[in-house]
Amino acid sequence: MNFTQYDRIGERVYRKKLENGLELRIVPRPDYVRKYAFFATRYGGMDTRFQLNGQWLDTPPGIAHYLEHKMFDTPDGNALQDLAKNGAEPNAFTSNALTGYYFDSTRHFEENLRILLSFVSVPYFTKESVDKEQGIIAQEIRMIEDNPDWQIYHRMVQAMYARNTGRTAIAGTVESIREITADTLYRCHEAFYTPSNMILSVVGDVDPERVEEIAVEILPAIGGPVIPRDYGQEPPEVAAHELRRTMEVATPQFLTGFKCRPAEHGEAWFRQAIVGELASDLLLGESSPLYLRLYDSGLINSSFGGDYELLPGYACFYAGGDSRDARAVTDAILQEAAKIGGGQLDHALYQRVRRTIYGSYVRSFNSFETIAVSMTEGCFYGYDPFRFPEMFESITPEDVCAFLRENVTAENCVLSEIVPGDAGTEETPCAGV
Amino acid sequence: MNMMRKTIAEGVSLTCLPVSKFKTGILSAQFAVPLTASAAGAVALIPSVLRRGTVNYPDMGRLSERLDNLYGARMDDTVRKIGECQCAGFVASFLDDRFVPGGERLLEPVTALLGELLCRPVTENGAFVPAYFESEKANLLDAIGSIRNDKRLWAGRRLLSEMCAGEPYGVSRLGEEADADALEGPDLYRRYRDLIQSAPLELVYCGSASADEVEDALREAFSALPRVSVRTLPAVRPHEPRPDVLHVSDSMDVTQGKLELGFSCDSDDYMALLMGNTLFGGSSNSKLFMNVREKLSLCYYASSVFHRQKNLITVSSGIEFGNYQPAFDEIMEQLRMVQEGRWEDWEIDSARSLLLNSYASMGDAQGKLENFYLSRAVTGLPDTPEQLADMVRAMTPERIIEAMRTVRLDTVYFLKGKEAAA
CATH class of the missing domain: 3.30.830.10 (Metalloenzyme, LuxS/M16 peptidase-like)
Known part of the structure; x- marks a missing residue:
């Protein structure tokens, strides 16, 4: 795999775009015990309106974050537990424009990487499991809404942007998440969790070739089409001062x-x-x-x-x-x-x-x-x-x-x-x- | 890693962690004192007043200018509660020489500035500059007040202050508002003089310089430290168990309730309690996470912390006001499960792996190393990460069950909404 050396900051980066469109980035860190993998899709809280199979879809605020919660479910149980058994510390977050899944481990890196790539690329939702998440995320939203720092920031953004979907609360509201169904989650996954919309970054003492082999082995061979998105037509002025x-x-x-x-x-x-x-x-x-x-x-x-x-x-x-x-x-x-x-x-x-x-x-x-x-x-x-x-x-x-x-x-x-x-x-x- | 620890002056100890893989070096200087309600506010205020100016850099503008010229070196004033001690001082962080354009050296000038901040504050008539004192006192009062803004933090704080009332562990790292409000400039300066004369000073360095270079730079920078006689730190007092469970609640204008439980532990098998707690609520695969959150959907977070130095476990959870009883019952049920050894093999394997992972990777994070070695020095608990990892490997289910059976509910705190209170 090709690499670029950055002497001024003492870094080397391996890069490759796989045939399915996945972008690979590997930063070797030979002196470290930790190995860190971050698998991200260009899909976040602001991507609520998009075109799939020729049709424009409007999805409820908070859906990217909801999907992130549900991705850990697998037909055999829960990926969090599979990773934890190997001593990995997995987690995920959703921001305005991306959703990232990651783990940190000192042992069994390759096995952990397989689990990560697999649970993120293979969706598994049922009506029951989607409904059950309502209570958990509703409490997450309540916790966020009680936080004054978030309130000040969110209200500022809402006054500044009238239309651009960057104004959307990433987790949505207790009301908006009630509209989320397993079917909508599958559609969002289909649109955005395709290798051509994703990037895998690994930092640590790893063999770049092995990372590539594992990605090729686990992920779909063909990437999906580019998904048109609508972030809204934003007027230049602010809505309130x-x-x-x-x-x-x-x-x-x-x-x-x-x-x-x-x-x-x-x-x-x-x-x-x-x-x-x-x-x-x-x-x-x-x-x-x-x-x-x-x-x-x-x-x-x-x-x-x-x-x-x-x-x-x-x-x-x-x-x-x-x-x-x-x-x-x-x-x-x-x-x-x-x-x-x-x-x-x-x-x-x-x-x-x-x-x-x-x-x-x-x-x-x-x-x-x-x-x-x-x-x-x-x-x-x-x-x-x-x-x-x-x-x-x-x-x-x-x-x-x-x-x-x-x-x-x-x-x-x-x-x-x-x-x-x-x-x-x-x-x-x-x-x- | 070849950790080196030595005494370089009376009551001044240096812990050196030579590692060259980081982009930065860090150097921490912390005075350690017994945590007391009456002095906590004053001790917490000292670093922020010192951060306002030294003899050579008498105001924030000149200090910032100096730090900018050192490629954005940071000089963070810190106040920490470690066991029943309070540690106050500075953590300096600066670019490693390899990454400084033009090959300038930063270790010596940063160390000199650190020594100056601690030993040579700008003064007026034998006290701190009154304007600096007043403005930092107002900031401290704001900081104490704003703990209330973060409801989870606030609820955790309230639990410990009620559970450990009358014990140093119940005191907040910043002290109480009333004590901070009563502080006067001359008293604070006396307290500062006492600190630099008599409080143990812990220095921790982590970076690419050799131990000798660091020691030389520090000897020079701290040559003006006016040591008189240095006190020793007292041991932690064990928590006084309560005959009956204490129930406390507050009402605030909030949308989510916070349920906090405090437990006392009566076992000295530290590692068995730590692993038992990891199974109980110390990870995202713990019994609390899997049951209170995943199975019953009662909350977004439910987790527990083992307070090693004080032998306590605290549980923290954010729930709907009406779910107090089901959440409480489930937390207690999960504790019983751990006490009866009712867990699957993968649960204990993952608790073990999680702890081994965290000890193995500690050397990869400078901030964690600094905090670990500072805590070790202040509390006198001798184990290294490698020894702790060995203890994890040797742990048996029987020891975990025996230790966890000594865990008793002590205090329950509930933060509820105003309507729920009516």
């Missing part, structure tokens, strides 16, 4: 988000992700003048932080934490963004922020999980995450200023707050959602 609700919390919390221009497929996606991170650190990272000023004045504390997220047709730059005056923090962010966007960039700070982000990228490759997820996203969106040093060098301060100028504006802004009080009292109705 401010929303606030009360919950049983100790301190007021907030997120201020900005609806950004979505990224193009390919290297441009990766570039934009890094530009967004640089912009975030430069504007409001721990060494930025804004952070220091807000911290000194007691308007923020160490819970304050920001992030930048990209999904198909969707981009969001946000920051938040605990604050007694979220409006003042938001205004300060807008002013500072206008200042930097207008060209008043501290070049020494820019160089320092670059060093820090460079360090954090190298550091992130300590984590097998991060390596696997980055390779998966790189594969879906068309870039090579191991080329970050080169990508990094191609970015100029003007790219970062332009990013702030274009995206971090009052028109694009949504302020979502949770304040202490009895749950669910809506002080500012959120228009349009």
Whole structure:
């Protein structure tokens, strides 16, 4: 199998696309005892509307996550137990745009890999088993809904995006999951759990050729067709600028988000992700003048932080934490963004922020999980995450200023707050959602 | 891995874990003190006040600038509860020299900065800078308050505080709101001086540098540590068993109830209890997972934790308010199953494999190594991961049954909704 050597970060990656369309990625780690396999499909909470066999299907919110729960069932029992017998620690997660199944093991790697590939590619549901899951997932949803961090984030996204399905709650609602049937789950599996829509990543001391042989042996020989998806036609403006609700919390919390221009497929996606991170650190990272000023004045504390997220047709730059005056923090962010966007960039700070982000990228490759997820996203969106040093060098301060100028504006802004009080009292109705 | 441990100054011990496979090195410096309700808030506050500035880098801006220039080295202030001790200090993490563009060395400057943060804080009139003290005190109060935001965390905290009321183990790692609120600047500075003079200091390094290089860098960085006399740490007090089960409940505006059960254990066969707990609720194939969740669909999570240092087991679950009784009954039924040895071969095999897997792979994660060796040093429990793995291999069903039969229900905590309370 062919490999690429990345000397600047000390990595080697084996890559191959199998005849059935499966993408294989293997990162050898000879000094480690752990072996980690991550098998992912490009199918997540936002993929609710798609075309199968010439017909458009609308599926209930939460179905990708529901399917993830049910995939562990096999005709002989449960794959979790089969893996556990070998000492593997298996699990899975569903995000907006992918579902990933994985295990971590120190022994019996090949047998575990066979089990993983087999239970994910062969669906087995009955009406009884699907109905029984309702109670479990309903409790998972209740747990999530009681979490103020999730509420603030979800409400912000819902106000920011009126149509793009990135606004959908990944687990759905207690009501929406009642519509899920074994038949719909089979159809979703047929559409998305086909090798041509999937990627297998392995990190650890393994033989790449053996991984390929096992994948060829277990998975279907032919991949399915490309499935057209509809993420919704999104208007450029946000639906509401401010929303606030009360919950049983100790301190007021907030997120201020900005609806950004979505990224193009390919290297441009990766570039934009890094530009967004640089912009975030430069504007409001721990060494930025804004952070220091807000911290000194007691308007923020160490819970304050920001992030930048990209999904198909969707981009969001946000920051938040605990604050007694979220409006003042938001205004300060807008002013500072206008200042930097207008060209008043501290070049020494820019160089320092670059060093820090460079360090954090190298550091992130300590984590097998991060390596696997980055390779998966790189594969879906068309870039090579191991080329970050080169990508990094191609970015100029003007790219970062332009990013702030274009995206971090009052028109694009949504302020979502949770304040202490009895749950669910809506002080500012959120228009349009 | 050739772990090396030595005393490098009075009450200052260095644990060195030489490994070159990571992208980073980590260096941890932790003061250990007995956990007490009255001092917990002050001890928890010290690292965050120290993190505000040193003599050479007197504000956060200059500290951040320094860390940025060290390729985004991290200097995280940490507060941990380990057994009945409280550990407070910093964990530094920085790029391994191989990955630093231009071949710059980071171990020495990062170690120097760590020493400076602990030994040379910026002061005003012989105390911490009042503005730093006040703002970090407000942040600590917020952090204590926000435990309430995470209902699972909150319920677990409430269970331990009720179950171990009057014992150090019942004290939260951050202390209580009222004690933190009463803190004054001069007292905190005195407490800090006492810490650096008299509390055992544990240093843990994991990375590619040699033990000698690390020791040299640390001796230099901590040369100003004003050691007077160093106290020893007390042993953990066993939990006082209760004659009758204690029932406690709170009401909050929530949609999901949290059921927490605390059990005392009266066996000193540590590994038998750990394996028994793994069977009971310690994995995603445990009896609690398979029955309370998978068979009865009562919850999304139901799991248990064995608190080794205190010999307790706690169970945690999120359920509908109305399902209190069926969930409680099923949890107790599953405990009985373990106590009667009613499990299938694959269950014990998987519990054994899971523990062996976690000991075998510990060397693959720097954060786990640091926490493991710090805990080992602070609690004086001597086993290495290899020895623990041998104990797992030697475990028999008879020992598990005998140890698990000493497990008794002690305290039940239920967090319910406001309507359910009416």
